[in-house]
Amino acid sequence: MLHFFHTSDWHLGQFFYNHSRHYEHECFLGWLLEQLREHQPDALLIAGDIFDVVNPSTAALKQLNHFIAQAQAQVSHLQILMIAGNHDSGHRLEQVEPLLTKYNTHVVGLIEWLDDNTLNFDKLLRPIYNAQGEVCAWCIALPYLRPAEITGNGQDYQQTAQATEALYQQLIDEARRRKTKDQSLVLMTHAHMQGGTSSDSERPIVVGNAEALSTQLFHDDIQYVALGHLHRPQRIEHEHIRYSGSPIPLSFSEVNYKHQIVKVQLKPNTPAVIQPLHVPRRVPLFKIKGTLDEVLQKTRTLEASNPLPLAQQAFVDIEYYSEMPPPPDFRQQVEAALPQDNYRLVRLSRMAKPLARQTVSDSEDVSTPIAPPTPAELFQQLWQKLGFVEDPQVLKDFQQLSAQAENPDDQDTAQPVKRQPVIPAPPDAV
Template identity: 40%
Template sequence: MRIIHTSDWHLGQNFYGKSRAVEHKAFLQWLLAQISLHQVDALIVAGDIFDTGTPPSYARSLYNQFIVDIQASGCKLIVLGGNHDSVATLGESKQLLACLNATVIPGALDNAADHVLLVADSHDQPCAIVCALPYLRPRDMVLSESGESSEDKQRKLANEIADLYQRCFAHAQAINNQQTTPLPIIATGHLTTVGASTSESVRDIYIGSLDAFNANLFPAADYIALGHIHRPQKIAKTEHIRYSGSPISLSFDELNSDKSVYLVEFDKANLAEVSALDVPKFQAMASVKGTLAEIASQLETIVAESCDQVTWLSIEVAEQDFLTDLQSRIAELTDALPVEVLQLKRARSQRQQQIQQMDNETLTELSVTEVFERRLAQEDFSEPEQQQRLERVKQQFDIVVDEMNEQLNGTAQHVEEAK
């Protein structure tokens, strides 16, 4: 019996003003090919199908078309809601999709037994039992009580989640006892676990309630397919508790980790092997850091390896001066190259140095414009809308300075006349 474990598709993501539609379409076509190649019995998507609760129409079309296309393989599809997903959006079509061998569980159900699925293979023979748990919203699990501390709320929520897992697992075991041969029991989840390595694009989902779930509280399932963390990884030094990670890089700091889905194979009821199927990179992306000279050198390497594809860039500049014309300098470096700068920022250490330097200076040593420029240098104006805001701020500053100079000149003139 084989499954593919994936998660965090984030269909419809707007990435610094760029659509990921082409990448996601290519990934879904690649995924269908893997399902056929490896004769996969079930595909588990452990949450965050969409990037927002109101995904654009093209993202819904990709999702629906994938469900239609997967039918040819005979592979069963299990879709779990994530914290980015709307329960209503995922739930509106789940009865229709059930007719297409797709089980959709958008949120917590009233009955724990309803989360437990007996999965059949392409020959309609039982091949696995899945405790299909989606993202569990705190409001669906516990009621807040007056006077509770933050620690009390976290402990109560963790206990409720652990209890739900145990009830689902007990029901799965009862179903397993009725089978002629034991089946593997698979659990799912969309949450943060203790020790998981996150990235910039991962949003905290239990703020004020639960920081991270202790992996020791998971039931003794044969495999636990997790979503929410975008870097593929094992949890608690185990082979059977894993995050598959996102199939494409959802932030520039994810470029250093390979993107994959997990092919999970069982020998009867026992976990036999977990293999990472590396997802091809469908969009060239790069993150460069250093001085302007170092960045120029890195750009030459990136262009040489780009294979005529436009590369999306994140640039972090480390310079000793304030570089008030940073935007134009970067434009000079990149205008003639097949690259597009989506993020431009100053090194954090540089911003800290600027703050320390300003602490040692007095206003009498600086002009009004220098004070203004050094304050702007501490901010990150990497987003396109932030660049527009920066230009408006500069224009307004110039107007205010001109008005103040006129008033000062007028006052000085009156003083001279009075003398």
């Protein structure tokens, strides 16, 4: 049996409206050490975005290294497998792997091609051992893929999606060849999956989510898919394909998330046993909305406690609505209304209009898959945004050009008619 933890998107070193999150991350890592000691897993999988920036601070680096040393001390047989996310520098993460291996920790920051243009499978396929030292599973550890990494070995740059699918297929096929009937198969990657629900704190990988992957990539032999990138904990189409989510809220859009890590138990040829372990929130976030008077009233009613150090004070985001400009000292009024040394006002902004009633709560479990827009839909959106008059013939021409781009060798594709866009006259035109 394989017993492991799945976590991701730590974003160590993050500054939130110029406030360090070091204290909150320290609380999370301390809690995680307690879970390791209690549950004694065989492995800890960290699915990317370990740091918030590609050049993390010394404090963030020390925080990670200190945790790894403590984790190995807590669980002597623990393996830690980490991959790079889109916020990480794969090169930088791999620089210290020779030292981390002494703590049974392995890092995959970049994929690697051999001289014959084949993948270095030994780097991307990692055995996972149980406490007795036996290989109980294989982990496909695939970091965030940048187009240049997968289209520079005989692949056409314009065919990134096809190259990505081919790479996944090669790795899965090789992993299936290596594993025995008594071993499990796990895949860990950092990617945006079709149907995933995002927050406003994730950095878009490609405009329009055109890079979103389909779960059809994953073979049935894979018993668990450990995903990183989206901060909301969620499953994608199947119980065993999951984002663990971020351990702390990285924006105010994540106020209602229940942050977690995922505890997974696997037996060969058996569905995964999955249990979320919820991470306690040490520093609250409050989002207040309303008119000027409502905002002041809500801030006065916030719960007060003994004075707290700055790093432990709650974050407050306020959006107010007013038809007239607010008083010049309105920010001072809000700060005076907040209980002293308990809250940090990090943003005060004016709404253009009153908030409409939300039809879907942030806390609701959104499970309806949302496919990424097609090229034609993106073209129509841009065409309308530029103010051009809708013209069916223009859309037909675009679709013909798209067909030509996808099938450059097809000489029978009709050539679109060249035409000038019909631009609406400005409002003051005679």
